[in-house]
Amino acid sequence: MRLWTKTARLLAVGSALALVFATGAEARIDQEMTDEFIRSHPEYFSASQPEQFSAEGVIKPPARPAAIPDIFGPGAVLTVGNVYMKVTNLGLFGNPFVTVSNDASAQWPGASGVEYLAFALFSVGAVNPVATEPNAVRRVSYFSEWRPPSLEPEDRMYEAYEGIVNGARLFNDDGDRDPATNPPLSLIDEDFLDGHDNDGDGRIDEDYAALGQQMITCAIRDDTPQAVNSVFNEKHIPFGLEVHQQAFAFANTRLANFNAVEYTIYNRSGHDLDSLTVGFRVDMDCGPLALTNYFNDDFDLSMVPSGEFVIALNEGDPRRQYPHFDVSPPVPADSALCPRVTYRVQGFTVADDNSDQGRTTGAATFLLLGHTTDPLATNAPTRVQFKAFRSYVAGTPYDEGGNPTIDQQRFEFMTGGDNVDQSTGLINQEPGQLIGDYQAWASVGPFRNVPNNGSIQVSIAYAVQRAEYLTLATYPTDYLLYQNGLLSGPDLLDKHPVVDNALTAQIAYEGVYEPPREGLEHLVPGGSSSFPFHGRETPLRARPNQLGVTGADCHDESEGAFRPITEFEFTWFDFDCDYCTGVYDSQTGRGYFLKRWNTESPPPSPAINVGSTFNFSDNPERTPILIAAGDNQVMLAWDNLSEITPDPERREFDFRSYRIWKAANWQRPIGSSGPTDDNWALLGEFRLFDHADSNFTVADTGAACPMIQVPEYLDPVTNTRGPRVVPICLVRGDLWNRQSGEILRPDRTIDCVRDTLGECKRENGIDPVTRLATTRTQYPIGRYRYLDREVKNGFTYFYSVTAGDSGRAGESFGRRAAQEADAVVPQSSTSSGKNVWVVPNPYRGFRNIAERPSAWDLTPNASDPTGTHVDFFGLPAGNWTIRIFTVSGDLVQELHSTDPVNDSVRGPITLDDGRVFPGFNRQQDQANDGQARWNLISRNGQDVVSGIYLFVVESTQGQQRGKFVIIR
Numbered sequence: 028m029r030l031w032t033k034t035a036r037l038l039a040v041g042s043a044l045a046l047v048f049a050t051g052a053e054a055r056i057d058q059e060m061t062d063e064f065i066r067s068h069p070e071y072f073s074a075s076q077p078e079q080f081s082a083e084g085v086i087k088p089p090a091r092p093a094a095i096p097d098i099f100g101p102g103a104v105l106t107v108g109n110v111y112m113k114v115t116n117l118g119l120f121g122n123p124f125v126t127v128s129n130d131a132s133a134q135w136p137g138a139s140g141v142e143y144l145a146f147a148l149f150s151v152g153a154v155n156p157v158a159t160e161p162n163a164v165r166r167v168s169y170f171s172e173w174r175p176p177s178l179e180p181e182d183r184m185y186e187a188y189e190g191i192v193n194g195a196r197l198f199n200d201d202g203d204r205d206p207a208t209n210p211p212l213s214l215i216d217e218d219f220l221d222g223h224d225n226d227g228d229g230r231i232d233e234d235y236a237a238l239g240q241q242m243i244t245c246a247i248r249d250d251t252p253q254a255v256n257s258v259f260n261e262k263h264i265p266f267g268l269e270v271h272q273q274a275f276a277f278a279n280t281r282l283a284n285f286n287a288v289e290y291t292i293y294n295r296s297g298h299d300l301d302s303l304t305v306g307f308r309v310d311m312d313c314g315p316l317a318l319t320n321y322f323n324d325d326f327d328l329s330m331v332p333s334g335e336f337v338i339a340l341n342e343g344d345p346r347r348q349y350p351h352f353d354v355s356p357p358v359p360a361d362s363a364l365c366p367r368v369t370y371r372v373q374g375f376t377v378a379d380d381n382s383d384q385g386r387t388t389g390a391a392t393f394l395l396l397g398h399t400t401d402p403l404a405t406n407a408p409t410r411v412q413f414k415a416f417r418s419y420v421a422g423t424p425y426d427e428g429g430n431p432t433i434d435q436q437r438f439e440f441m442t443g444g445d446n447v448d449q450s451t452g453l454i455n456q457e458p459g460q461l462i463g464d465y466q467a468w469a470s471v472g473p474f475r476n477v478p479n480n481g482s483i484q485v486s487i488a489y490a491v492q493r494a495e496y497l498t499l500a501t502y503p504t505d506y507l508l509y510q511n512g513l514l515s516g517p518d519l520l521d522k523h524p525v526v527d528n529a530l531t532a533q534i535a536y537e538g539v540y541e542p543p544r545e546g547l548e549h550l551v552p553g554g555s556s557s558f559p560f561h562g563r564e565t566p567l568r569a570r571p572n573q574l575g576v577t578g579a580d581c582h583d584e585s586e587g588a589f590r591p592i593t594e595f596e597f598t599w600f601d602f603d604c605d606y607c608t609g610v611y612d613s614q615t616g617r618g619y620f621l622k623r624w625n626t627e628s629p630p631p632s633p634a635i636n637v638g639s640t641f642n643f644s645d646n647p648e649r650t651p652i653l654i655a656a657g658d659n660q661v662m663l664a665w666d667n668l669s670e671i672t673p674d675p676e677r678r679e680f681d682f683r684s685y686r687i688w689k690a691a692n693w694q695r696p697i698g699s700s701g702p703t704d705d706n707w708a709l710l711g712e713f714r715l716f717d718h719a720d721s722n723f724t725v726a727d728t729g730a731a732c733p734m735i736q737v738p739e740y741l742d743p744v745t746n747t748r749g750p751r752v753v754p755i756c757l758v759r760g761d762l763w764n765r766q767s768g769e770i771l772r773p774d775r776t777i778d779c780v781r782d783t784l785g786e787c788k789r790e791n792g793i794d795p796v797t798r799l800a801t802t803r804t805q806y807p808i809g810r811y812r813y814l815d816r817e818v819k820n821g822f823t824y825f826y827s828v829t830a831g832d833s834g835r836a837g838e839s840f841g842r843r844a845a846q847e848a849d850a851v852v853p854q855s856s857t858s859s860g861k862n863v864w865v866v867p868n869p870y871r872g873f874r875n876i877a878e879r880p881s882a883w884d885l886t887p888n889a890s891d892p893t894g895t896h897v898d899f900f901g902l903p904a905g906n907w908t909i910r911i912f913t914v915s916g917d918l919v920q921e922l923h924s925t926d927p928v929n930d931s932v933r934g935p936i937t938l939d940d941g942r943v944f945p946g947f948n949r950q951q952d953q954a955n956d957g958q959a960r961w962n963l964i965s966r967n968g969q970d971v972v973s974g975i976y977l978f979v980v981e982s983t984q985g986q987q988r989g990k991f992v993i994i995r
Contacts, residue, residue, distance in 0.1 A: 118173030194237030239275030267296030285490035316698025390494035412452030552618030564609030669830030673792030857957035
């Protein structure tokens with residue numbers, strides 16, 4: 028049955044959040060945040076908030092489900108790596124609102140129920156030079172002062188992956204050029220993924236840069252009417268800032284232990300802003316949610332993993348830059364100009380004091396990867412570093428090194444230099460001596476004279492890796508040994524995996540240098556400059572009709588010369604006087620461009636029919652053959668997305684195989700939002716046959732197929748498994764399992780996915796065998812189907828299909844993942860006879876879930892307060908109503924075939940064409956569904972007591988009666 032109406036859930040949040048302290052989850056949110064959030068968002072906590080859907084499930088204006096800040100219910104969670112992290116469009120990542128959402132905050136590894144984050148809040152401070160009131164000059168936009176740009180449905184969160192159509196990185200997807208330049212230059216990745224036409228060409232999201240195997244984007248602003256009208260400690264005075272936020276994760280096992288978040292901050296105020304500074308308030312809590320007060324026994328490690336690490340460059344790396352001539356001081360032409368590179372790692376860490384008896388095996392780290400810099404130090408710092416930092420136990424007053432509570436204090440801290448060595452740029456605060464609930468503030472900047480429509484960028488990462496506190500505490504000493512040559516780099520990283528993970532993230536962010544490609548010539552020294560040279564990485568170009576402009580870097584000054592800067596091309600300069608920051612090939616006279624986030628990862632996982640965004644009752648695209656839940660069976664179906672997504676780096680169609688995973692016997696451990704790694708079992712690996720039209724051989728006896736030894740062949744007659752030599756007959760496009768001999772053939776009767784012109788959607792790429800350009804056609808869910816009969820009605824199951832490719836490091840697969848909203852429950856078929864019955868009967872409600880005979884029971888949580896259910900089997904087809912009574916005739920509860928069953932973990936779904944539907948499953952999920960569940964809560968919202976209960980089923984087929992017993 029439905030536990031809450033949509034409006035009731037929203038209205039209940041106010042009181043539910045206030046109960047956080049009483050429920051022992053206070054580390055996930057403090058009372059100040061709770062009060063500020065409720066008071067700052069009256070549009071979501073008002074008794075006048077309308078129903079989201081009518082009784083028929085149709086959206087009723089002015090409902091705005093897509094625009095609600097993504098904290099309610101199942102939100103946007105990064106799940107392709109090992110760090111399951113929630114991302115919101117509210118100026119924070121993490122999930123502090125545990126009473127309204129079961130999403131992970133930042134769990135590791137996977138949906139383990141072990142948290143490493145309460146919240147990370149984003150803030151921007153600045154000086155408004157045109158403000159006339161003194162209290163409006165220096166302000167900070169923070170936390171609830173960030174909102175979606177509007178309450179319209181398009182201002183929501185979007186999801187993509189590297190290689191997606193229109194999201195190719197460093198590529199002109201739409202073929203357009205900038206007419207304001209002479210000659211017109213290619214427009215590259217100019218249309219941020221936010222549902223708007225950002226470049227004014229009449230198209231939406233047609234050319235953006237997708238990163239990682241999962242990317243979640245949104246736009247937020249500090250000047251919406253709702254933000255301006257909100258008041259908590261003080262009146263909010265906005266700057267007029269727009270932020271493009273993109274969070275992404277990688278499936279590559281080497282990069283799976285951190286998630287990255289990049290912020291591009293635009294000044295939309297109409298005038299310059301000065302001393303813009305970006306800050307983060309981070310509460311890293313380490314421990315299992317099943318333990319009370321798990322967050323109160325942490326230690327901060329403020330100087331871990333910061334440091335500088337020298338890495339030798341491999342032969343062939345263009346950064347080595349040889350042969351080379353005319354450099355000073357002279358370097359032999361046959362040796363590398365830049366044989367090594369120094370990576371700066373900057374961040375801070377929190378670890379549990381005792382690993383919670385082996386359950387908390389990692390430590391959490393906040394990393395600063397990069398931000399806008401200025402080698403001349405005119406408008407930005409010359410290097411990437413923190414501006415200020417402080418770590419403190421929650422509740423510490425600001426004047427004693429604690430949390431700033433008003434804008435004056437925030438701006439004062441963010442523009443100061445607390446606890447950062449200004450000579451090295453590294454954090455130098457000593458760790459706390461007592462265990463506690465540690466929080467931290469950190470800032471970067473300042474960025475001076477940011478013009479109207481100008482922008483700056485900040486890139487951070489949130490990382491979790493294996494660690495033990497006592498070992499991590501020795502890192503500062505070990506780092507000094509490394510600096511003095513007394514400890515090797517490999518030994519240091521082997522001892523401290525947290526540092527190794529941080530360095531891996533930094534190296535991935537720094538990227539690689541690549542030769543210029545078509546459309547990017549203007550992005551590299553020598554591409555349009557008449558004065559290419561080693562180290563020249565900064566391009567300058569004159570404004571139209573601006574004559575007589577010249578410039579000089581340190582090499583020009585040593586020669587006593589200035590170079591002209593024109594409006595027709597970029598002129599490149601080496602303002603930091605470092606040969607190694609601009610890569611140049613003296614043989615070709617061309618430079619290389621920097622490609623950040625150079626990674627190799629498996630293809631994206633295909634879309635499957637059991638996912639919450641597809642498997643909902645009102646989905647018009649879910650045809651009968653694509654309904655997953657059947658009678659003692661689950662039909663798993665997926666599309667061919669993995670096959671038509673070219674490798675982002677080489678543009679090859681390098682897909683090789685699918686792996687099908689299943690999770691059973693999941694009982695929702697406390698804090699877990701889905702199956703853990705231990706829950707998953709491999710059902711089979713199916714490899715693509717594409718080596719020939721078929722593997723048939725024709726002899727005198729006719730067509731024949733190769734005979735293959737199959738270790739686990741399933742005999743279709745005897746239903747037994749065992750080794751067998753069998754013929755395997757394959758045609759191009761088949762998927763086959765060498766272990767079992769099963770063959771999955773694509774359903775060629777299903778039509779392709781069509782664009783707005785009615786043409787089949789196709790993706791361009793390279794054939795990995797012929798090396799020729801080719802196309803692949805996109806097909807919807809249903810292209811492949813797999814039937815699983817090893818299931819029982821009424822039990823919860825999860826499925827995941829991952830894809831593998833033929834990468835340079837060998838075949839690699841994506842991470843299996845699912846959340847509670849993706850669960851599928853097999854249902855008994857309808858019946859025309861008078862034989863409705865209840866399971867289990869009797870129901871025995873032991874407090875200890877392990878003692879309950881109904882093995883489908885789950886641990887209760889905020890969205891499912893009982894965790895249990897009894898099910899009615901053998902219901903008739905068509906609409907029905909079930910009324911449940913006590914033996915004395917009192918009505919206990921009423922169920923309807925149209926009631927939702929999982930709306931507390933599912934929100935509205937927006938299809939590609941913009942239509943919005945309720946995302947839940949109904950009691951009668953499809954015409955053949957003869958099963959309904961009741962969570963043992965009465966119509967008055969109370970748990971029912973022990974006793975005998977009667978039920979009456981009324982339908983067009985008549986009336987049926989029965990009884991069942993509940994024992995508490």
